[in-house]
Amino acid sequence: MKKLLFFFLTLVGFAACIQTPEKRTLPILGERDISPAGDTVYPTVPDFAFVDQDSQVVTNATFRDQIYVVDFFFIHCPTICPKVKKNGLRIYEKYKNDNRIALLSHSIDTKNDTVAALRRHAQKLGIDSKRWHLVTGSKDAIYGIADNYFSVAVEDPDAPGGFDHSGRLILVDKNRHVRSFCDGTDAKDVDRFMKDIDLLLAEQ
Amino acid sequence: MPTSQFRLFLLFFISLFFLSRCEPNPYREGERLYKTNCANCHMDNGEGLGALIPPLAGADFLEKNREALPCILRYGLQDTILVNGKTYAEAMPGVQALSDIHITNILNYVNQAWGNSHKPYRLEEVQQMLARCRK
Numbered sequence: 001m002k003k004l005l006f007f008f009l010t011l012v013g014f015a016a017c018i019q020t021p022e023k024r025t026l027p028i029l030g031e032r033d034i035s036p037a038g039d040t041v042y043p044t045v046p047d048f049a050f051v052d053q054d055s056q057v058v059t060n061a062t063f064r065d066q067i068y069v070v071d072f073f074f075i076h077c078p079t080i081c082p083k084v085k086k087n088g089l090r091i092y093e094k095y096k097n098d099n100r101i102a103l104l105s106h107s108i109d110t111k112n113d114t115v116a117a118l119r120r121h122a123q124k125l126g127i128d129s130k131r132w133h134l135v136t137g138s139k140d141a142i143y144g145i146a147d148n149y150f151s152v153a154v155e156d157p158d159a160p161g162g163f164d165h166s167g168r169l170i171l172v173d174k175n176r177h178v179r180s181f182c183d184g185t186d187a188k189d190v191d192r193f194m195k196d197i198d199l200l201l202a203e204q
Numbered sequence: 205m206p207t208s209q210f211r212l213f214l215l216f217f218i219s220l221f222f223l224s225r226c227e228p229n230p231y232r233e234g235e236r237l238y239k240t241n242c243a244n245c246h247m248d249n250g251e252g253l254g255a256l257i258p259p260l261a262g263a264d265f266l267e268k269n270r271e272a273l274p275c276i277l278r279y280g281l282q283d284t285i286l287v288n289g290k291t292y293a294e295a296m297p298g299v300q301a302l303s304d305i306h307i308t309n310i311l312n313y314v315n316q317a318w319g320n321s322h323k324p325y326r327l328e329e330v331q332q333m334l335a336r337c338r339k
Contacts, residue, residue, distance in 0.1 A: 078297050082245045082253045089254070124255040124294075185244075 025203060026171075026179040026196055029150065044176040045148050050106070050135035053118040058104070058133050060176065067200055068102045070170040071184055072146055072153045074109035075121050078160045080167040084184035085125065088169065091194060092132055100201055103132040106146070108153045108163050110139045149178060171196060174204055234313025237306055241299050242314075250318045256294050258287040261318035270322070274330045275337035277307050304331050 030043035049059045069091055073081045088103060095101045107113035113121075118134040125132075136142070146153035149170045156164040169190065171180040179200055182193035239248065242260075246252055250261030258265065265287045266273065280298030284291060302310070308330045315322040 076295070079244050082257055083243075083247070086247060086253055121256070126254055 024199065026200055029178045029181070042177055043148070045172060045178070046145070048137075048141065048145055050133075050137035050141070051115055052129060052133040052135045053115060053122040054129045055115050056129070056133075058135050062133070063102060063104075063172075063174075065174060066100055066102050067171065067173050067197070067204060068104050069197070070104050070106070070149050070151075070172060071168065072106045072108050072142075072149075072151050072165045074107050074161065074163055074165075075113050075117055076109065076161060077163070080185050084167045084169070087184050087187060087190040088132075089125065089127075090187075090190065091169070091197070092127060094194065095197070096128065096131055098201075100204070101197065102130075105132070105134045106142050106153075107134065107136045108142055108146075108155075108165055110136055110142060150181065169193060171200060173200055231309070231313040231316065234309035234311075235317075237302070237310045238313050238317075241302070242310070245296070250314070250320075255290065255292065258285070258290070258292045260314050261320065263287050263320075266315065266320065266322055271333055273311055274307050274325075274333045277310060278302060278334065279337055304334060307334070 028042045032043070033041040035041050045060070047060055049057055052058050069088070071084055071088060073084060088105070092103055107118065113136055115136065118136060122129060122132070122134050143153050143155075146165075149168075149172075151168050151170065152164065152166040154164050155162065167184040168181050169184040170178055171193065173179050180193060180196040182189040182196075184190065245257045246260050250259060250263075252259035260266065265285065269276075276296070276298070278298050278300060280296045282295040284293040286292075305327060308325050308327050311330070312324045314320065315324060
């Protein structure tokens with residue numbers, strides 16, 4: 001009898017596994033709150049204003065009606081950045097003709113990565129500034145917003161290149177909610193992330 | 205009923221079979237060092253990144269600058285260089301922590317990886333080249 005029950009449970013377990021991918025919707029990430037009125041409040045990306053490689057101001061409004069992919073980097077990064085950029089380029093190439101999505105990379109080396117340096121960097125990557133913004137801004141603002149994207153960005157003289165940061169790629173929906181992320185240095189994890197992007201595009 | 209001796213014998217042949225299937229990789233150390241010190245920029249498959257980081261796979265630079273490579277690995281390179289007809293001008297930081305042996309192993313891995321087939325380096329040769337680096 002026990003054996004039968006076990007068998008049955010296993011079967012249910014498998015069925016659950018098979019069903020989830022089809023109906024899967026991406027969760028809203030981060031800790032939710034309850035407002036005084038009793039509604040569930042999800043964490044949102046706060047207002048921001050940065051400057052991109054074309055000296056254009058980039059704000060939340062830039063991504064009105066768009067979902068976007070975020071990361072943190074710096075040009076003279078001796079460690080993970082090129083790998084993250086390579087995977088970012090895969091995402092860029094796949095969606096570059098799709099106006100529903102854009103990319104936003106924040107430089108955490110606000111001293112060296114000037115607008116001119118960012119422009120040169122963008123040219124060498126061969127990217128279109130309307131689809132992929134490389135931005136700089138005040139150090140506090142950039143380091144502050146990293147928290148909202150669940151990313152790490154700190155100045156650390158002991159870290160290679162002088163900065164410590166996570167190589168995460170983060171997916172944000174039209175309502176300023178973070179919906180997915182991946183390890184930008186890991187091509188396989190990025191494959192999964194790109195499926196999440198498709199899922200979000202289908203939802204919105 | 206197989207005797208224990210027979211079983212031992214069988215085990216021996218099975219292990220032999222599996223051992224012979226494992227291709228010995230003479231560049232394992234070089235590959236490991238490459239992954240930790242170089243792959244972040246030049247990528248696991250040696251293709252580099254756009255116009256920022258030159259490729260190592262199929263790069264004519266390797267053959268043409270054989271003498272200079274050990275110094276580049278140790279002290280970096282900040283120059284405008286031509287690789288397969290394309291110009292690169294970003295700086296590469298050197299990895300001072302690499303020993304002479306490490307450098308030899310990395311170069312020998314790179315020299316035969318991803319379809320490359322360049323002459324291997326001998327340790328003494330690398331040491332002579334390193335002694336002549338312009339610092």
